[in-house]
Amino acid sequence: MRGLKGKRVVVTGGARGIGRAAVERLLEEGARVAVIDQDAEGCRALNSALPEVVTVCADVADEAATEQAFTEIEQDLGGLDALFNNAGISAPRAFPELSAAQWRRTLGVDLDGVFLCARAAARRMGEGVIINMGSVSGMLGMPGYADYNAAKAGVIELTRTLALELAPRLRVVCISPGYVLTPMQEAEYSAEEMAALNARIPLQRHADPTEIAALVAFLASDEATFITGSNLVIDGGESAGGTASL
Numbered sequence: 001m002r003g004l005k006g007k008r009v010v011v012t013g014g015a016r017g018i019g020r021a022a023v024e025r026l027l028e029e030g031a032r033v034a035v036i037d038q039d040a041e042g043c044r045a046l047n048s049a050l051p052e053v054v055t056v057c058a059d060v061a062d063e064a065a066t067e068q069a070f071t072e073i074e075q076d077l078g079g080l081d082a083l084f085n086n087a088g089i090s091a092p093r094a095f096p097e098l099s100a101a102q103w104r105r106t107l108g109v110d111l112d113g114v115f116l117c118a119r120a121a122a123r124r125m126g127e128g129v130i131i132n133m134g135s136v137s138g139m140l141g142m143p144g145y146a147d148y149n150a151a152k153a154g155v156i157e158l159t160r161t162l163a164l165e166l167a168p169r170l171r172v173v174c175i176s177p178g179y180v181l182t183p184m185q186e187a188e189y190s191a192e193e194m195a196a197l198n199a200r201i202p203l204q205r206h207a208d209p210t211e212i213a214a215l216v217a218f219l220a221s222d223e224a225t226f227i228t229g230s231n232l233v234i235d236g237g238e239s240a241g242g243t244a245s246l
């Protein structure tokens with residue numbers, strides 16, 4: 001990718017899953033990478049595998065901790081050029097059983113966390129790009145995911161508004177994956193459920209995290225300098241046919 005070498009990129013939720021794949025791809029492209037993740041053990045493991053990555057253990061839903069994390073990273077990297085706002089949680093729950101505490105926590109991490117990190121980055125960046133993690137779940141209804149889907153729909157709309165407000169200084173883009181094979185996904189579905197899901201996806205499989213990481217690297221690079229305000233769907237065709245594919 002053109003223009004990623006030496007770029008200073010923050011990846012939230014970079015200790016595992018899609019975030020970790022993005023960290024590895026960005027390093028391959030010559031970027032300098034910092035990770036904010038609440039999983040202390042995951043940060044330690046990341047640090048021993050990839051010692052060049054700056055890691056800060058923090059909860060993105062916590063305003064003070066997020067500000068502190070960005071201040072530390074800005075000092076370590078000498079500035080910021082890109083943010084991949086990826087950290088997120090998901091736990092399916094039938095709507096009548098959905099507690100207010102779970103609703104607040106999901107919105108707190110998946111939407112407030114994106115807001116807090118985007119604001120912290122926007123305050124510190126000169127020019128650059130913010131890539132927010134949406135989901136096909138933020139575009140379509142899906143039983144059992146009221147909190148998650150509401151948060152992701154919020155991320156898609158927040159992206160459009162920030163793209164307008166922060167242009168031309170910053171580009172702000174959302175990516176919306178469908179099913180991606182990560183620890184989050186493996187925790188939610190049995191092998192049989194996974195096979196049934198795959199059968200309903202036009203490309204007949206989950207995405208590999210590296211396929212999402214490739215899109216992130218492209219969007220962070222100078223190959224994507226005219227893309228802002230978009231929600232880029234990467235879902236193997238899952239959302240192409242509306243109810244027909246679901």
Ligand SMILES: NC(=O)c1ccc[n+]([C@@H]2O[C@H](COP(=O)([O-])OP(=O)(O)OC[C@H]3O[C@@H](n4cnc5c(N)ncnc54)[C@H](O)[C@@H]3O)[C@@H](O)[C@H]2O)c1
Pocket residue numbers: 012013014015016017018019036037038039042058059060061086087088089090109113133134135136176177178179180181182183184185
């Ligand atoms: N896996 C999928 O199928 C899929 C599909 C669409 C969108 N997404 C989104 O992609 C993102 C990453 O998902 P994943 O599947 O890699 O998940 P994952 O659970 O495998 O990894 C998430 C990472 O985020 C970190 N994290 C969670 N809450 C945090 C918090 N409050 N503060 C800081 N770090 C936190 C975790 O410690 C973990 O390292 C999420 O936003 C998710 O909603 C995933």
